[in-house]
Amino acid sequence: MQILRIDSASTGANSISRQVTQALTDHFTAKYPNATLVTRDLVADPLPHIDDARTGAIRQPEDTHTPAMKSVFAEERAVLDEFLASDIVIVGAPMYNFTIPSQLKSWIDRLGVPRLTFRYGENGVEGLAGGRKVVIASSRGGSYELGGTAEHQETLLRDFFGFIGVTDLHFVTVNNAGFGPEAVEQGLASAKEQIAEL
Template identity: 40%
Template sequence: MKILHIDSSILGDASVSRQLSQAIVARLKVKHHDAAVEYLDLAKQPIPHLTAEILMGQDADQAALGEQIIQQYLDADIVVIGAAMYNFGLTSTLKAWIDRISVAGKTFKYTENGPIGLAGDKKAYIASSRGGIYGENSPADFQEGFLKTVFNFTGVNDIEVIRAEGVNMGPELKDQAIAAALTQVHSL
């Protein structure tokens, strides 16, 4: 059992999404004693953003990094992403990771009937935190919906969102949101 754990919040120890993603991984390790966890902290070690040189394979170091990132994703049985909402969307570093795993012929392919995901049968958990309250299908949500679209596009359809909303709307609401999300984690 391989778990790919990715955090993207820039807030370090003050991050709610990191707290949730760590709780999810800890819970998964209890359920799967043999789990090996590979951890990426995109705030501490950001992946360079996609450039024409990277896309065209003209940078050997970045090509090797891209292959490594794709392989981590393909090899994982479970992917856990800590994703805080920033300005209605993802961190740019998480988007850079998405750009590296979204590769035709590796994680998806185009067919005459449309795209088909190649990432295999895996489970994805999105540890979502939001300063305000948006709800599951908010038109202002370009965070969770985007991640679900990427996962689906690459063939991952078993996706669970653990969400803490309103974490910047006062300490009481923040504590309630975290407690509710952690209750959801403990029921995994």
């Protein structure tokens, strides 16, 4: 079994989503003590934004790769393979300006790959990346209605992971983090209760 932990908050020791990803990591490694833990910190070791070479490297057949695509293929494919090899994926996803951090979007852009994580058929799109549990550690300064005019974080993540076939998807959310330490403490306590049920 492999557990993959992704962190994307740029607030360091002040990050609430990192506290939640740590709590989730502690929970799942205690539950599965023989699991391999893989971590990826998208702030300490950011992925470049995708360009034509990086997009082509993971989306086009290898025999059509340009020299630029060949030079980045291994590192691009490693990100996707790391995800596909994982049974549990913990994703730290704070809300930044009503959506997710750009560094997390860069990671997601490497997971949506035609013929590998989804395909189109007679009945529309078919997700191919199911069979794993994905848990989103979410933190937000306020409270937002799912799909509301200012909520593009959880909606985006639900839509994307559903698109690639992930049906075992959970959110552990700390809301109202902008309302001060007491609100954060209450939110983290609620998050720990949610984690205990996973």
